[in-house]
Amino acid sequence: MELAGAIGELTGRALAREFRSFDPRAAEILLVEGGPRVLPQYSESCSESALRQLAGLGVRSLVDMKVTAVDGDGVTLEDRAGTQQRIAAATVIWAAGASATPRSRTICEQLGLEPGPGGRVAVDEHFRVPGRDDLFVVGDLASYRIGEQMLPGLAPAAEQAGRFVGRYLSGRTRAFEYRERGQLSVIGRNAAVGTVLGREVSGPLAWWSWLLIHILGLIGFDVKLKVLVVWAWKYLFDKFGARIISRSG
Numbered sequence: 001m002e003l004a005g006a007i008g009e010l011t012g013r014a015l016a017r018e019f020r021s022f023d024p025r026a027a028e029i030l031l032v033e034g035g036p037r038v039l040p041q042y043s044e045s046c047s048e049s050a051l052r053q054l055a056g057l058g059v060r061s062l063v064d065m066k067v068t069a070v071d072g073d074g075v076t077l078e079d080r081a082g083t084q085q086r087i088a089a090a091t092v093i094w095a096a097g098a099s100a101t102p103r104s105r106t107i108c109e110q111l112g113l114e115p116g117p118g119g120r121v122a123v124d125e126h127f128r129v130p131g132r133d134d135l136f137v138v139g140d141l142a143s144y145r146i147g148e149q150m151l152p153g154l155a156p157a158a159e160q161a162g163r164f165v166g167r168y169l170s171g172r173t174r175a176f177e178y179r180e181r182g183q184l185s186v187i188g189r190n191a192a193v194g195t196v197l198g199r200e201v202s203g204p205l206a207w208w209s210w211l212l213i214h215i216l217g218l219i220g221f222d223v224k225l226k227v228l229v230v231w232a233w234k235y236l237f238d239k240f241g242a243r244i245i246s247r248s249g
Contacts, residue, residue, distance in 0.1 A: 001038050001050060003095050004031040005187035008057030013189070030087065031061045032077060034096075038063065039185060039193065041152070042200075046193040049202040053191040070094075104141045116143030117150065125176060127165050136165050146178055156181060184210045189235075 007029050015024035031038070031054065037047040038054075038061060051061050062077065065085070069076040074088040108115045111129060116122040120143035121129060127142060129135040138161035144151040151157050160178060167173040184194035184206055192206035201209055211231065218224045 001031065001054070002185055002187065003093065004029060004059045004061075005054060005057055005191065008054065008059045009188040012058055025058070027058075029057075029059045030089075031059055032065050032067060032075070033061065033063045034066045036064055041183070042185075042193060042195070046195075046200055046202060050185070050187060050193045053187045053193070053203070056191070057188050101141070107137075107141075118143075126168055127161055127176070138162050138165060151178060152183075154183070184213070186210055 007027075011024040011027045011029070018024070037044065039047045039050055042050075054061055064080055065077045066079075067075050068078045068084070070092055074086065075092055077085045077087060079085070104121055105115055105119050107113075107121055107129075108119075111132065113122065113130065121137045121141055122143045123129060123137050127136045127138050127144065129137060139158035140153045142151070142161070144161070151161070157178060161176070164173060164176045180195075180198075182194060182196040182198070184192055184196070184201075186192045186207065190204040190207050192210055193200075193202045194206050194210075195201070196206075196209050196213075215224050215228055215231075218227060
């Protein structure tokens with residue numbers, strides 16, 4: 001979803017004034033989602049808001065459609081009823097998520113464990129590998145469940161897990177409690193959706209919240225100030241450009 005929005009920004013804004021022989025805004029951008037809606041980790045209202053903001057960037061979304069084939073001429077899609085649809089495309093970008101690194105599968109094979117979703121290592125409530133009191137796994141390699149939900153593969157979750165394991169090894173804590181401070185997905189300029197401190201936000205408010213959170217997360221006042229000035233300059237004067245350099249012959 002974020003990638004489709006970035007391409008929409010690229011063709012509609014950054015490249016719009018760069019070429020004379022063609023109009024980049026004529027590019028057709030399709031977002032194919034195999035599930036019933038985009039951003040399933042968010043509420044339905046956030047998903048609907050994301051679709052509206054994507055449409056504003058020229059992105060057409062196709063939900064409940066699975067990609068069954070990809071070749072040099074395009075993709076073949078199939079809906080829930082089994083009806084297939086062929087879409088011609090010169091460029092296809094696959095962004096269906098990431099799996100764990102090969103190291104995760106190696107750990108599972110050496111320990112005789114069944115890999116979890118995405119090839120991750122299943123761990124107990126203390127992030128220990130089953131049967132090994134001396135081996136802990138956190139971050140993207142860990143398959144950790146909180147009730148029916150998986151611990152999200154995000155940096156804040158990994159940081160909290162790492163701190164918990166450190167306290168657990170020192171005997172200062174016995175239970176892990178994940179604190180969800182919020183998630184934000186940026187679609188484009190003044191376009192985003194997500195949750196902040198338990199409240200749903202979308203549009204410009206979500207986008208400005210994302211900028212503020214990222215600036216506050218930088219290390220050092222000088223770095224924060226520099227990034228703030230650069231972003232403010234680009235935003236106020238719309239200085240987003242791109243060049244394509246080609247060499248023929």
